[in-house]
Amino acid sequence: MGSRQAKHALFEAIAMMGKAFSSPRRLELLDLLAQAPRSVEELARASEQSTANTSQHLRALHAAGLLTRTREGTRVVYAFAGEDALGLWLSLRDASVAHLGEVERAAREYLGEEVETIGRAELLERLREGDVVVVDVRPEEEFAAGHIEGARSIPLEELERRLAELPPDQEIVAYCRGPFCAYAHEAVRRLSAAGRIARRLQGGWPEWHLASTADPQRREER
Amino acid sequence: MGSRQAKHALFEAIAMMGKAFSSPRRLELLDLLAQAPRSVEELARASEQSTANTSQHLRALHAAGLLTRTREGTRVVYAFAGEDALGLWLSLRDASVAHLGEVERAAREYLGEEVETIGRAELLERLREGDVVVVDVRPEEEFAAGHIEGARSIPLEELERRLAELPPDQEIVAYCRGPFCAYAHEAVRRLSAAGRIARRLQGGWPEWHLASTADPQRREER
DNA sequence: CAACTTATCAATAGTTCTATTGAATAACAA
DNA sequence: TTGTTATTCAATAGAACTATTGATAAGTTG
Numbered sequence: 021m022g023s024r025q026a027k028h029a030l031f032e033a034i035a036m037m038g039k040a041f042s043s044p045r046r047l048e049l050l051d052l053l054a055q056a057p058r059s060v061e062e063l064a065r066a067s068e069q070s071t072a073n074t075s076q077h078l079r080a081l082h083a084a085g086l087l088t089r090t091r092e093g094t095r096v097v098y099a100f101a102g103e104d105a106l107g108l109w110l111s112l113r114d115a116s117v118a119h120l121g122e123v124e125r126a127a128r129e130y131l132g133e134e135v136e137t138i139g140r141a142e143l144l145e146r147l148r149e150g151d152v153v154v155v156d157v158r159p160e161e162e163f164a165a166g167h168i169e170g171a172r173s174i175p176l177e178e179l180e181r182r183l184a185e186l187p188p189d190q191e192i193v194a195y196c197r198g199p200f201c202a203y204a205h206e207a208v209r210r211l212s213a214a215g216r217i218a219r220r221l222q223g224g225w226p227e228w229h230l231a232s233t234a235d236p237q238r239r240e241e242r
Numbered sequence: 243m244g245s246r247q248a249k250h251a252l253f254e255a256i257a258m259m260g261k262a263f264s265s266p267r268r269l270e271l272l273d274l275l276a277q278a279p280r281s282v283e284e285l286a287r288a289s290e291q292s293t294a295n296t297s298q299h300l301r302a303l304h305a306a307g308l309l310t311r312t313r314e315g316t317r318v319v320y321a322f323a324g325e326d327a328l329g330l331w332l333s334l335r336d337a338s339v340a341h342l343g344e345v346e347r348a349a350r351e352y353l354g355e356e357v358e359t360i361g362r363a364e365l366l367e368r369l370r371e372g373d374v375v376v377v378d379v380r381p382e383e384e385f386a387a388g389h390i391e392g393a394r395s396i397p398l399e400e401l402e403r404r405l406a407e408l409p410p411d412q413e414i415v416a417y418c419r420g421p422f423c424a425y426a427h428e429a430v431r432r433l434s435a436a437g438r439i440a441r442r443l444q445g446g447w448p449e450w451h452l453a454s455t456a457d458p459q460r461r462e463e464r
Numbered sequence: 465c466a467a468c469t470t471a472t473c474a475a476t477a478g479t480t481c482t483a484t485t486g487a488a489t490a491a492c493a494a
Numbered sequence: 495t496t497g498t499t500a501t502t503c504a505a506t507a508g509a510a511c512t513a514t515t516g517a518t519a520a521g522t523t524g
Contacts, residue, residue, distance in 0.1 A: 026352035031266035033345040037338035038263030044253035073483055085341025094491045094500050108337045115330045116259035119307025123255040130248035199464030222464050242421030242444050316470050316521045
């Protein structure tokens with residue numbers, strides 16, 4: 021036992037996982053994939069980088085075991101490999117917010133002025149009472165890939181046009197991709213401007229989903 | 243909203259946290275610090291690298307907000323910055339085991355033959371019944387920095403010499419630094435060879451500690 | 465103050481990582 | 495088969511990271 025070499029090999033192997041999270045480009049891809057599985061080309065377009073480069077990064081994430089890869093005809097679709105992988109990404113992101121001032125600053129810069137929020141617990145309560153409308157303001161495909169039960173899909177661009185669909189006397193809760201997604205912020209601002217009572221859900225679909233399915237605190241037995 | 247530049251800055255900032263986990267040397271330091279706070283020199287010795295190099299890596303981990311730094315006379319002591327940071331390291335490590343065959347293989351190689359284990363729930367039960375002895379086989383300083391309540395400290399090197407301290411008719415549970423620490427494996431082998439009934443606790447002190455203090459599933463509200 | 469211990473800084477060579485380009489491959493359809 | 499689309503591969507130049515060395519700084523002790 022205690023062989024230095026074996027120990028080094030062990031840490032080297034674990035570092036592969038760490039390296040997966042060490043490039044901003046890769047993190048951007050993870051952030052997109054947290055919403056829904058996507059093809060290389062879609063991801064390349066969404067993150068504004070070349071297909072070849074996107075493909076390489078996806079390959080790296082796949083090699084680290086974070087993503088699955090499925091061929092669909094001529095396209096290749098990548099998706100998160102499981103809830104632990106998704107959870108790890110969210111934890112890393114949250115930790116960076118908690119510990120790095122830069123992240124907080126960059127987030128404020130990106131998101132603009134803060135709006136009123138509502139937490140998971142309170143929303144569940146209000147849903148039970150039935151006096152609230154939940155609106156998913158992400159693109160339709162992401163809604164289709166998974167959404168909060170009972171929510172209706174109104175992508176941000178269509179919000180003003182479809183305002184009549186929302187009952188004028190009920191509070192509206194908007195949500196989108198997560199804490200760093202600007203859609204819900206913007207939606208609440210526009211709804212308020214239109215005279216509605218609106219709040220933004222803390223977190224977004226991935227956080228909600230994970231909190232709903234989590235058997236809390238399941239650490240690998242070893 | 244939607245400024246590409248601001249978005250890139252955000253991911254760039256988050257990637258700082260990821261980069262902290264991308265070097266095997268740094269992971270080795272984190273692994274040591276998960277047991278107890280330590281000075282630069284101790285860490286350098288324990289991980290068999292130069293002081294200058296160790297200092298640089300510690301500086302990087304500190305910059306990522308994972309470690310705290312305290313001057314104590316002529317020494318500088320580093321420690322984990324909080325339970326979320328510790329939890330993040332353990333999650334990353336666990337995910338790498340779950341998803342990367344290399345890690346599993348390297349671990350088996352390093353740890354040698356598997357021994358009988360006991361889980362947290364069962365141990366808690368047995369402790370309540372009082373028919374088990376828990377032995378912490380880590381170095382004494384690590385025991386001093388924190389240990390399972392009711393455990394007694396017998397560092398691995400002293401195990402044979404102090405065998406008489408352990409009641410011969412009770413089952414013994416040994417634990418050490420974690421799933422990749424060879425001490426408990428070795429302790430159980432030696433105890434079995436001495437005719438005792440012994441098992442190894444799944445995980446080690448950091449896992450136990452975190453599971454004991456966790457309010458499960460606390461995601462930053464945003 | 466001088467000697468000593470511990471830790472950090474600064475410069476650098478070697479290595480690894482990233483983005484880019486253009487070519488190669490896979491699946492499909494005409 | 496040929497053409498088309500989507501993805502990956504291979505080579506490469508430039509950027510970032512790592513370990514090493516020797517010098518410097520902070521704090522203690524005699």
